[in-house]
Amino acid sequence: MATTAAPATAAPATAAPATAEPADSAALRQVMFVGNNWDGTADVIASSGDFAKIGRVNIIPDRQDRLWEIYLNPIRLAFFLGIRSGPGEGHDQFVDDMYTTPDGRAVVASRPSFADVVSIDLATGRVNWRFPVSGFRSDHMAVSPDGRRVAVSASTSNTVHVLDIETGRQVGSFKTGDKPHENVFTDDGRLWNMSIGEVNTALDDPALDFTKGDRRITVVDATTFQQVKVIDMRPRLDAFGRSDLSDSVRPVAFTPDESKLYFQVSFFNGFLEYDVATDRVTRLKELPKNPDTSEDRTTWVNDSRHHGMSMSPAGDKLCIAGTMDDYAVVVDRATLREGALVPAAKPYWATVSGDGRSCVISESGADQVTAIDFATGRKLVSVPVGDHPQRVRVGHVPAGWTGPQGS
Numbered sequence: 001m002a003t004t005a006a007p008a009t010a011a012p013a014t015a016a017p018a019t020a021e022p023a024d025s026a027a028l029r030q031v032m033f034v035g036n037n038w039d040g041t042a043d044v045i046a047s048s049g050d051f052a053k054i055g056r057v058n059i060i061p062d063r064q065d066r067l068w069e070i071y072l073n074p075i076r077l078a079f080f081l082g083i084r085s086g087p088g089e090g091h092d093q094f095v096d097d098m099y100t101t102p103d104g105r106a107v108v109a110s111r112p113s114f115a116d117v118v119s120i121d122l123a124t125g126r127v128n129w130r131f132p133v134s135g136f137r138s139d140h141m142a143v144s145p146d147g148r149r150v151a152v153s154a155s156t157s158n159t160v161h162v163l164d165i166e167t168g169r170q171v172g173s174f175k176t177g178d179k180p181h182e183n184v185f186t187d188d189g190r191l192w193n194m195s196i197g198e199v200n201t202a203l204d205d206p207a208l209d210f211t212k213g214d215r216r217i218t219v220v221d222a223t224t225f226q227q228v229k230v231i232d233m234r235p236r237l238d239a240f241g242r243s244d245l246s247d248s249v250r251p252v253a254f255t256p257d258e259s260k261l262y263f264q265v266s267f268f269n270g271f272l273e274y275d276v277a278t279d280r281v282t283r284l285k286e287l288p289k290n291p292d293t294s295e296d297r298t299t300w301v302n303d304s305r306h307h308g309m310s311m312s313p314a315g316d317k318l319c320i321a322g323t324m325d326d327y328a329v330v331v332d333r334a335t336l337r338e339g340a341l342v343p344a345a346k347p348y349w350a351t352v353s354g355d356g357r358s359c360v361i362s363e364s365g366a367d368q369v370t371a372i373d374f375a376t377g378r379k380l381v382s383v384p385v386g387d388h389p390q391r392v393r394v395g396h397v398p399a400g401w402t403g404p405q406g407s
Helices: 063-071 074-085 206-212 233-239
Strands: 028-036 041-046 053-058 098-100 106-111 116-121 127-132 138-143 149-154 159-164 170-175 180-186 190-195 217-221 227-231 249-254 260-265 270-275 280-286 309-311 317-322 327-332 347-352 358-363 368-373 379-384 389-398
Touching: 028 098, 063 074, 098 138, 098 389, 106 138, 116 138, 149 180, 149 190, 159 180, 159 190, 170 217, 180 249, 190 249, 233 270, 233 280, 249 309, 260 309, 317 347, 317 358, 327 347, 327 358, 327 368, 347 389, 358 389, 368 389
Parallel strands: 138 180, 309 347
Antiparallel strands: 028 041, 028 389, 041 053, 098 106, 106 116, 116 127, 138 149, 149 159, 159 170, 180 190, 190 217, 217 227, 249 260, 260 270, 270 280, 309 317, 317 327, 347 358, 358 368, 368 379
16 A cells, blocks of 8 residues: 655634534434535435425525625636536536534535535524635535544645534645545544546546546545555556556445445446455446446546445445436345346435435436335435435434524
């Protein structure tokens, strides 16, 4: 395993989110937040059962102020329009990721087009604090096991900022490969970041893979933010006999004991298994192709073929979002045998329901979220949400909450 290093930047302050079990859980209700990226809203739904809609939060109440800042800065405006024409598929990206504070009083969200992270008060709908990330775009986040820190990828500065979830103050940062993407806190006191490289060019032929940049997993100590190791999947994929696959690691899922990492890569309809202790790719699962999906890789959104995976709490099932192939599927982890394909419109993310029984996918092409039973692999229910749902996260709101009362 290789090694390199890191640090960086500062921030603002006031109140905000989490996912760890809150201290006064009796006064809170467990819910799911669905980020409607193109709307700039988050729908709040029941975290299990019928997944009924509870309320909606405006994640961009300060939209006009932010737009004025952007329009008056030619460089920021160029990146703003670049996000719209690139990863936004012609739309602004107003909400990517979100977590609630341990007390359930606020939701913290990353807003790619505004290059920031904000805390929104769930009672009033007002902004508590705002943290502008370094560079020009914010992306995926992760919350620490105690729910008190949130890590956010600043994708154009190759930096991950770690913020106090209550105040928005930066407590640390570290450097990554090109275009940091997903972040994961692990129970052994580490923070993993996957950099995906350049996914918005049309240089998608395998022979041009070298143009995509420095793609690697950066692992740091979650307290000091000092680098522990760097994992470059290129030589590991080559040793496994799959030099044809991209080494751009997309969504991932750890087993409950964190001994194995399952991961998706750009352009591939399937996923791989990585053994953490032996530092080896050990298995691969190729999933069915939709015959109606174009084989022109330049038409696949942000180099994704499949994007989104989650694991059942017992660690026996994986749920896979087949983004460009328009389905989701539950896979047995022991045998890697897939169940029946569940039709879905451009599913973009997969997470686990509050009771652990279901996989919940966001259908960005149908503006709905769909729950799939881990045990049977069958669809349970679909719930309409806002425009282009992406990230779905379990969180908490005050008991009886139905939405902000002011703005």
